[in-house]
Amino acid sequence: MKRLACLALLLSASLPCVAQQVADREFAPAVSxxxxxxxxxxxxxxxxxxxxFHTLDGRFHAFGALLRRDGYVVTPNRVAFDATSLSACAVLVIANAQPSDADWNDYPTPTPSAFAPTEVAAVRDWVQGxxxxxxIADHMPLAGAALALAAAFDVExxxxxxxxxxxxxxxxxxTLFRLDDGTLSDHAILRGRNASEAISQLRSFTGQAFRAPGAQPLMVLPAGFVSLHPAKAWAFDDATPRVEVGGWLQGAVKDAGKGRAAFFGEAAMFTAQSAGAERRPMGMNAPGAEQNAQFVLNLLHWLAEPSLPATQ
Incomplete structure (x- = not known):
């Protein structure tokens, strides 16, 4: 990702060449x-x-198109967060915010926040109201860029x-999350509005592990998972620090005051992309992710209840 050499390919030929991720604009599942x-x-x-890293005209094209087919008005936010800018939104989606347009291997450690303290406070207050x-914040350095905003909601x-x-x-x-093995937690989002919308499996694509005391888990990492913490993204060796994270989360939701918030540690699962010279599917269009698109719809249904203000 982000103008880096494809270090993932040095790890394994089966890992995606993230520097060549492009939107799959032909992916258009029906919404009915x-x-x-x-x-x-x-x-x-x-x-x-x-x-x-993700925009509506870029790698989040399929996400926006899917929601529009479900009737939502989807628009980019290109200004800093404050009470005025947030008042235009029923739902705010933040996917892989970054502190600058520098190459990841030029970022300092720890990763700086992508958001000014005033923006963190504005988003917290807006949700509370x-x-x-x-x-959504992916693996290093994207998780670090969102640490402060997540922490405003007691998410680590x-x-x-x-x-x-x-x-x-x-x-x-x-990484597959299944209802039958407990890595997917029972929740109204997983059940959907009817049996045809029920989710039994999701797939994610690397990402980070997080903890969220007091939140409702959705995606629970299986036993044996580890979190690797290199000094620079994708630069792993035998001395790379690691933490056992089996039982930690990649997806969770919670009520916050009068509002609701959802947190995810992986972004590609919300996209449909082609990766690498072989144009391998990655995201909602990938094998094992056949229910990811319905999950996106279910999640937005839970966030944006029909009682919320709609366009006139």
């Missing part, structure tokens, strides 16, 4: 029935004001890489 009349649903603002937040992001193990085979193994 839409939750809202076309163009009349709640306003979903996708943050594009913080050097975001009834706003709805979806905060970790600026590392979550893998099934430390060898190359484990690093390349798909």
């Amino acid at each position: 029935p839409p939750a809202f009349v076309e163009g009349k649903g709640p306003v979903v603002c996708l943050d594009e004001a913080h050097y975001n 009834g706003g709805r937040l979806l905060l 992001f970790t600026d590392g890489f979550a893998f099934a193990g430390v060898d190359n085979e484990a690093k390349a193994k798909p």
Whole structure:
């Protein structure tokens, strides 16, 4: 990711060449029935004001298109967060905000926050007053860039890489979350509005592990998972610090005052992309992720209840 050499390929030929991720603009799963009349649903603002790795015209194209087919109004937010800018949104989505447009290997350690303290306070107060937040922050350094904002909601992001193990085979193994093994937690989001929307499996693509005391878990990392914490992104060796994170989270939700917030430690699962010279599917279009698109819809249904203000 982000103008780095494809260090992932040095780890394993089966890991995606993240420097060549492009949106899969042909991925368009059906939405039936839409939750809202076309163009009349709640306003979903996708943050594009913080050097975001994901934008509506870029790698989050499929996310925006999916929500529009469900009736939402999806728009970019390109200004700093304050009471005025947030008032235009029913749901704020932040995906992989960054502190600058520098190469990741030029970032200092620890990773600086992508958000000014006044922005963190504005988002917290907005959610407490009834706003709805979806905060997505991937592996290092993206988790570090969102640490302060997550902490405002008592969520503990970790600026590392979550893998099934430390060898190359484990690093390349798909991360699957299943209802039948307890790595997916029972929740209204997983049940959907009816049986046809029920989720039994999700797939994520590396990401970080986090803890969220008091939140409702959705995606629980299996036993044996480790979080690797290199000095620079993707630069692993035998001395790289590691933490056992089996039982930690990659997805959780919580009520916050009058509002609601959702937190995820992996972003590709919300996208549909082609990766590397072989244009391998990564995201909602990938094998094992067949239910990811429905999960996105279910999650937004939970966040943006029909009682929220819609466009006129």
